[in-house]
Amino acid sequence: MECRILSIQSHVVRGYVGNKSATFPLQVLGFEVDSINSVQFSNHTGWFCLFRVELETIFYPWYCKDKSFLEVVVSIIQELKKATPGLVYVCDPVMGDHGLLYVPENLLPVYKNEVVPLADILTPNQFEAELLTGRKIKTEDDAVEVMDLLHEMGPDTVVLTSTDLPSKHGDQFLVALGSQKTSKVFRNPDGTSSSQKICMDIPQVDAVFVGTGDLFAAMLLAWTHHHPKDLKTAFEKTVSVMQHVVKRTFTYANEMAGPGNKPSAAQLELRMIQSKADIENPSVVVEAKVL
Numbered sequence: 001m002e003c004r005i006l007s008i009q010s011h012v013v014r015g016y017v018g019n020k021s022a023t024f025p026l027q028v029l030g031f032e033v034d035s036i037n038s039v040q041f042s043n044h045t046g047w048f049c050l051f052r053v054e055l056e057t058i059f060y061p062w063y064c065k066d067k068s069f070l071e072v073v074v075s076i077i078q079e080l081k082k083a084t085p086g087l088v089y090v091c092d093p094v095m096g097d098h099g100l101l102y103v104p105e106n107l108l109p110v111y112k113n114e115v116v117p118l119a120d121i122l123t124p125n126q127f128e129a130e131l132l133t134g135r136k137i138k139t140e141d142d143a144v145e146v147m148d149l150l151h152e153m154g155p156d157t158v159v160l161t162s163t164d165l166p167s168k169h170g171d172q173f174l175v176a177l178g179s180q181k182t183s184k185v186f187r188n189p190d191g192t193s194s195s196q197k198i199c200m201d202i203p204q205v206d207a208v209f210v211g212t213g214d215l216f217a218a219m220l221l222a223w224t225h226h227h228p229k230d231l232k233t234a235f236e237k238t239v240s241v242m243q244h245v246v247k248r249t250f251t252y253a254n255e256m257a258g259p260g261n262k263p264s265a266a267q268l269e270l271r272m273i274q275s276k277a278d279i280e281n282p283s284v285v286v287e288a289k290v291l
């Protein structure tokens with residue numbers, strides 16, 4: 001059966017964020033991708049502008065400044081869900097990172113009350129998960145509780161793509177967690193939840209990448225499609241793709257920068273095309289732990 005994806009994200013002329021980060025890898029995996037570009041920019045904001053852009057577009061312009069854009073997305077999803085039973089909506093809530101909100105505060109209730117309840121798969125980072133639930137994540141138990149609260153808001157699958165939790169393997173690892181509801185009745189009579197919870201320690205590469213969150217969400221959609229009841233496998237394949245891509249990118253960026261120099265944001269643009277074979281058939285290089 002043909003699988004079609006409607007991808008609503010930003011577009012950049014040069015580089016890889018938003019739809020540029022999602023379309024090619026999904027097509028490589030055999031999905032038909034229809035895209036709506038929420039905005040178009042010359043490049044992401046991490047590096048100097050290739051073309052002249054208005055000053056206001058330099059300040060996180062792609063994150064729908066406007067509440068009405070998010071409302072439009074909500075109505076599109078509602079219509080599509082009515083027309084297409086079985087449609088899966090993956091929501092990567094773009095709200096902020098590390099305590100910094102990139103969108104106006106009035107978007108928060110729209111996310112909480114309208115967007116998240118429609119989502120089947122939700123991929124917030126730690127800060128976004130905290131904003132949506134009003135709970136801080138300081139321990140693994142907190143993260144588990146936050147993922148359960150997010151399940152209660154709607155999505156059957158929740159992945160915290162990056163957290164500040166300490167890894168048991170040391171500070172060279174970043175911790176991601178996921179949870180998938182395993183039955184329709186989520187709460188057992190004793191109040192415990194029925195879900196599979198997994199945790200992964202991801203080897204950290206010493207650079208800041210952009211567009212990785214968007215690639216992560218795209219690969220999670222692809223791999224949960226192939227493994228709908230096995231979040232552990234989908235998660236391992238997703239994170240393995242990420243590892244191959246960021247490592248290849250890092251090696252290339254350092255070669256370009258030359259010895260002793262820090263690579264620029266432009267040099268750190270994801271090596272997406274060069275990673276085609278890893279995207280198609282990722283060798284699993286990280287193992288998830290079932291909690």
Ligand code: ADP
Pocket residue numbers: 097123124125161162176202203204205206207208209211212213214216239242243246
């Ligand atoms: P978010 O948009 O959710 O904050 P990030 O871009 O921080 O997402 O991370 C998404 C995924 O990208 C991580 O789960 C990880 O697999 C990968 N990733 C991002 N940055 C790095 C890094 N410096 N080293 C290794 N993996 C990274």
Ligand code: PLP
Pocket residue numbers: 010011012017018041043044045046062209210211212213214215
């Ligand atoms: N979209 C655009 C246009 C951006 O400039 C950025 C970051 O700079 C992002 C999206 C966010 O990318 P991600 O969260 O995937 O790293």
Ligand code: ZN
Pocket residue numbers: 092094213214
């Ligand atoms: Zn993100």
